[in-house]
Amino acid sequence: MATKKEIPQMVRLDTYSRWQANEGIPVYDTFFVQDLKELELGPWGRTGGHGAFVNLEGAGDTNNCYVAEVPLGGSTQPQRHLYEEMVYILQGNGATTIWNEANEKHTFEWQAGSLFAIPLNTFYQHFNTSGDTPARYVAVISAPVVMNLFHNSDFVFNAPYDFIDRYDGSRAFDGDGELFVNSRGTFNIWETNFVPNADSFELYKRANRGAGGSYLAFELAHNTMVAHISEFPVGTYKKAHKHGPGANVIILGGQGFTLLWEDGKWDDRVKVDWKPGSIVVPPSQWFHQHFNSGDIPARYLALRWGSNRYHYRPGGADDSRGSTETSVRDGGGQIEYEDEDPVVHRIFEEELKRSGAICRMKAMVSGCTGVELEE
Ligand SMILES: [Fe+2]
The missing domain is CATH 2.60.120.10 (Jelly Rolls)
Incomplete structure (x- = not known):
């Protein structure tokens, strides 16, 4: 009688989590962070800065957050990727250079409070111009969706395609x-x-x-x-x-x-x-x-x-019909x-x-012991 062949168990891969773990920086799994400016970061070999991932429970694997610092008097390594990235500057001053094969380099300056997005798959490099202050930012990226769909990080970071519909070099980063x-x-x-x-x-x-x-x-x-x-x-x-x-x-x-x-x-x-x-x-x-x-x-x-x-x-996030402003x-x-x-x-x-502040909800909420809101 032939011996029964073992059927191998299928191993399920979470490409994004695996990539994240391999980046070698701290990963915080949490519900809430009280101060992103105080979050402890680690050296981030690939980017040349410091960073930490913040896996916030409510993101539901649809997007992810990380905090990073651009080295004092230095810059990050150039990189490009097929996921979207929005950046908010928490601290310091700096500049970012954006380019792709089709368009020349464009540099813009930022400060604490600045908000911008890296156009999809453009090369970019951040510079710290703060002097002796760290330049720290928080970014939200769509990488979990993109990396798990293609499950090939080489493709995600090395795709030779310029999305000129996203960035054609004509639009300056001047706040207009x-x-x-x-x-x-x-x-x-x-x-x-x-x-x-x-x-x-x-x-x-x-x-x-x-x-x-x-x-x-x-x-x-x-x-x-x-x-x-x-x-x-x-x-x-x-x-x-x-x-x-x-x-x-x-x-x-x-x-x-x-x-x-x-x-x-x-x-x-x-x-x-x-x-x-x-x-x-x-x-x-x-x-x-x-x-x-x-x-x-x-x-x-x-x-x-x-x-x-x-x-x-993704994930049933649809409120395009206005459900978030419509009564239950x-x-x-x-x-x-x-x-x-x-x-x-x-x-x-x-x-x-x-x-010591006074409630100003009197006109809206019965039982309010405060005053009416002056507009
Ligand atoms: Fe909300």
Whole structure:
């Protein structure tokens, strides 16, 4: 009788995780980071700088975040790749040179607060011009999707193709752009490839997401990922809402907290206390609500899926029909103030007492012991 042949077990590969582990820098698996500026980094051989990956649970393997430093008085190694990358400068000054085979080199300067995207598969190199201060940035990359789809990192880093539809060398990184309104007419969009200072960039009123808030979306370098900045006044909080994975929320200004809970599991909610430099990613379809408990306006930057121009939202992230600004009563993903658990407001007022600020939600929330918001 023939001996039974062993059937080999199929080994499942997560190309992105394997690549990430091989990069040799720290990898933080977490829900929230309170200060990206304090995060410990390690030497990053491939780039010539320092870095650390931050695997935020709420990204759901759709995008990933890393923090990096450009060496003092030096530069990173040139590189190109087939995944998108958005960069926000946390600290320091520097410059970045972009080029491809079809177009000559273009260099632009940045500072703490600058926001830009590396056009897809262009070569780029970062320079630190801060003197003796480290130049540190946080980046959100679509690498998990791209690397796991092709499962060939040589291709992802060495593809000899110039996407002239993304970068044709004609558009300077000078902060110029064009203003649009989204297809539902509910918010404005600034199309550009460089935002000199996201911390102070002028926003536009957007009433449907909550008290006195302002907003602007940023379409960068013809990406499929998108950015937006939201700011809300002292003594207010935003409406709770839910959507798909991968919205990396980075606090630019102010002090406050975010409540996050899985639909139907309010009692198991998570609270994170933030300040400038914090990052949190709400897990897919978890409700989340941002509260300003400090004494200046709170401003955050979201680096996420959902370009208003190029449709693609992995992991059920689709809110193109406006579900994140439509009440759950109407089948959307937003909880209007009048529908929220009264505990929400009590938590907020408790927190305000600690900071000495006055609640300004009287016109919006019954039971509010504060004052009306002046606009
Ligand atoms: Fe959100």
